[in-house]
Amino acid sequence: QQQVKQSPQSLIVQKGGISIINCAYENTAFDYFPWYQQFPGKGPALLIAIRPDVSEKKEGRFTISFNKSAKQFSLHIMDSQPGDSATYFCAAPRVPNNDMRFGAGTRLTVKP
Amino acid sequence: EAQVTQNPRYLITVTGKKLTVTCSQNMNHEYMSWYRQDPGLGLRQIYYSMNVEVTDKGDVPEGYKVSRKEKRNFPLILESPSPNQTSLYFCASRNRDGTNQPQHFGDGTRLSIL
Numbered sequence: 001q002q003q004v005k006q007s008p009q010s011l012i013v014q015k016g017g018i019s020i021i022n023c024a025y026e027n028t029a030f031d032y033f034p035w036y037q038q039f040p041g042k043g044p045a046l047l048i049a050i051r052p053d054v055s056e057k058k059e060g061r062f063t064i065s066f067n068k069s070a071k072q073f074s075l076h077i078m079d080s081q082p083g084d085s086a087t088y089f090c091a092a093p094r095v096p097n098n099d100m101r102f103g104a105g106t107r108l109t110v111k112p
Numbered sequence: 113e114a115q116v117t118q119n120p121r122y123l124i125t126v127t128g129k130k131l132t133v134t135c136s137q138n139m140n141h142e143y144m145s146w147y148r149q150d151p152g153l154g155l156r157q158i159y160y161s162m163n164v165e166v167t168d169k170g171d172v173p174e175g176y177k178v179s180r181k182e183k184r185n186f187p188l189i190l191e192s193p194s195p196n197q198t199s200l201y202f203c204a205s206r207n208r209d210g211t212n213q214p215q216h217f218g219d220g221t222r223l224s225i226l
Contacts, residue, residue, distance in 0.1 A: 009152065032212040043116070043202050043217030044155070051212070089154060099145065099170075100215065104154035 006103025023090035135203035142208035
């Protein structure tokens with residue numbers, strides 16, 4: 001069964017710091033790698049996604065870095081804020097149904 | 113407002129008592145799926161549906177049933193619930209054209225099977 005390995009499981013960062021979450025995947029059907037953000041009591045929501053024809057994508061304080069040869073990608077949150085405290089999931093495409101397989105999640109806590 | 117609606121949001125029940133969790137989306141999405149979320153395991157797909165009357169198993173389908181009689185609805189059925197099905201469940205939908213379409217999730221259903 002294809003795996004998506006996400007680390008760390010939990011992360012505590014001071015306000016203003018950089019949060020980094022990593023993901024590694026196995027072979028996929030095609031290239032599209034999203035990150036989802038989940039607040040307590042809510043479902044996950046798409047945060048940012050990348051197609052690896054580029055090695056990096058930035059949207060505001062959130063950046064995805066992608067290393068296709070290593071089959072790894074990471075989420076960087078710059079100037080982390082308490083409002084960023086949430087659970088983050090990476091995902092990677094899978095065969096055969098072209099759906100997404102999710103990582104185990106990272107619970108991020110940003111301390112004021 | 114575009115949304116995926118699940119009901120109930122919370123349910124405590126007993127082993128063996130059949131239950132149904134409803135899911136409805138108003139975005140005219142062809143693709144719908146069910147996930148369960150457990151600590152340390154992330155989101156695992158239970159079943160998915162590419163369109164009306166087309167369903168297939170995900171990674172953890174044992175003990176669950178689904179049906180897709182209408183495009184907007186995708187209920188999850190537990191015929192004989194057991195304690196190991198205690199979990200947080202999410203329904204999701206997206207456009208069918210390509211996996212690079214964001215999935216829209218409901219707000220979840222927390223099931224406790226005693």
